[in-house]
Amino acid sequence: MRKPFMAGNWKLCKNAEETRAFFEEFKPLVADVEDVDIALAPTYTSLHAAADALRGTTIALAAQNIFWEAEGAYTGEIAPGMLCEVGCRYVIIGHSERRQYFSETDETVNRRLKAALGAGLDPIFCVGERIEQRRAGETMAVVEEQIRLGLEGIGAEVPPRIVIAYEPVWAIGTGETATPAQAQEVHRFIRERIASLWGDDAAGATRIQYGGSVKPENVDELMAEPDVDGALVGGASLKAASFARIVKFKK
Ligand code: PGA
Numbered sequence: 001m002r003k004p005f006m007a008g009n010w011k012l013c014k015n016a017e018e019t020r021a022f023f024e025e026f027k028p029l030v031a032d033v034e035d036v037d038i039a040l041a042p043t044y045t046s047l048h049a050a051a052d053a054l055r056g057t058t059i060a061l062a063a064q065n066i067f068w069e070a071e072g073a074y075t076g077e078i079a080p081g082m083l084c085e086v087g088c089r090y091v092i093i094g095h096s097e098r099r100q101y102f103s104e105t106d107e108t109v110n111r112r113l114k115a116a117l118g119a120g121l122d123p124i125f126c127v128g129e130r131i132e133q134r135r136a137g138e139t140m141a142v143v144e145e146q147i148r149l150g151l152e153g154i155g156a157e158v159p160p161r162i163v164i165a166y167e168p169v170w171a172i173g174t175g176e177t178a179t180p181a182q183a184q185e186v187h188r189f190i191r192e193r194i195a196s197l198w199g200d201d202a203a204g205a206t207r208i209q210y211g212g213s214v215k216p217e218n219v220d221e222l223m224a225e226p227d228v229d230g231a232l233v234g235g236a237s238l239k240a241a242s243f244a245r246i247v248k249f250k251k
Contacts, residue, residue, distance in 0.1 A: 004223065005163060005207050005230035006247045007039040007062060007124060008237025009092060014042060016049035022240055023053035029244035030059070036247055037230075039090050039124075040237065044078055051087035062090035062124065065098060068108075068115035080119030091116050092232070094126045094150060096169045106149035113154060113162070122161045124209070124232060125150060127190070131170035139168075140189050147193050156198035160206045164190055165232040171212025173234060180221045180228070183210045187227035216245040223249045 014022065019042050030038060041062035042050045051061055067077035083091060093116060094109035109125070116123045127146040129139045143166070154162070166186050168178050178186075187208045195203035210222055211232035222228050237243040 002205060002207050002229045003035070003037055004249075005037040005039070005209060006243075006249075007041065007090065007092075007163075007165075007209065007230070007232050008243050009041045009062075009064065009095070009211075009232055009234050010043065010046075010238060011064070011097070011234060012043060013238055014046055016046045019046040019049045020053055022238075023050065023059075025240035026244060027053070027057060027059070029240060030247050031057075033247055034058075036249075038247055041090070041092055047083075047086045047088065054087075060089040061087050062092060063088045063121075064092050064095070066091045066093065066112050066116050066121070068111040080115050080121060083121060084119055088121060090124055090163070091121045092124045092126065092165075094146070096126060096128055096130075096167060096172060100169075106146055109146075109150045110152050110154075113150060117154065117161060122163065124163045124165050126165045126167050126211070126232070128165075128167040128169050128172075128212070134168065134170065139186060143186060143190060144193055147190065147197075151197060156202040158201050158205060160198070160202050163207045163209060163230075164194070165209040165211050166190060167211035167232060169212075173213070175213050177213040177215075177218050177222075178210070180225050183222055183228055184225035187225065191227055214246060216242055219246045219249045223251070 039060040039062045041064045063083045093112045098104040129142040133142050207229040209230040209232045214231040214233045215236040
């Protein structure tokens with residue numbers, strides 16, 4: 001019922017030339033994939049090169065962030081309409097690196113989510129606890145608050161346009177992955193929270209990705225969990241063969 005969704009987050013990696021080279025290798029590897037949605041999020045300056053490379057394919061383009069104003073005196077920011085113009089379908093919002101290094105809060109995440117939806121972009125909304133919060137038994141409370149504040153004032157849509165990415169901060173870029181059972185426990189909790197906000201139909205149709213050291217070696221067991229609907233992949237999305245293997249996870 002929920003189509004699996006694999007998204008690659010390239011963070012601050014790959015210039016335009018490297019982006020073109022990646023897609024030359026990646027496109028033939030996934031040309032036969034129809035039952036999984038695929039998106040890649042390059043840096044802003046590589047979006048054009050990626051859009052050119054992806055023309056005529058079903059691979060979608062994503063941005064890594066968005067600002068909420070359409071234009072004005074906001075040095076260094078990129079407006080929602082600009083992401084649409086370059087061909088983005090998705091935008092990652094509230095990634096833990098944005099929260100940690102760039103002072104993003106649940107309130108600014110909420111503004112970005114609204115701006116993305118208003119512009120016709122589908123958000124990939126990231127939530128997840130830090131290691132000390134997990135050790136203190138606060139995982140569910142942290143995730144619940146991020147969801148409640150992040151989605152404040154945003155109503156249900158069926159089919160839902162917001163994808164939620166559960167990314168435990170301690171598993172990002174560390175090689176340490178949540179076990180499938182740990183991921184499933186939080187994913188089920190997130191779906192319950194969405195059900196209480198938006199109702200069962202929207203919750204049942206909302207895709208929840210897992211993120212944090214997903215790689216070819218662990219994707220199959222993560223995807224076997226009933227509430228894991230895809231992955232948001234950092235490091236392992238930088239190599240065409242490895243991301244293609246993740247897209248082609250074994251069912
Ligand atoms: P990782 O990053 O796969 O390199 O752990 C995931 C993410 O930050 O989205």
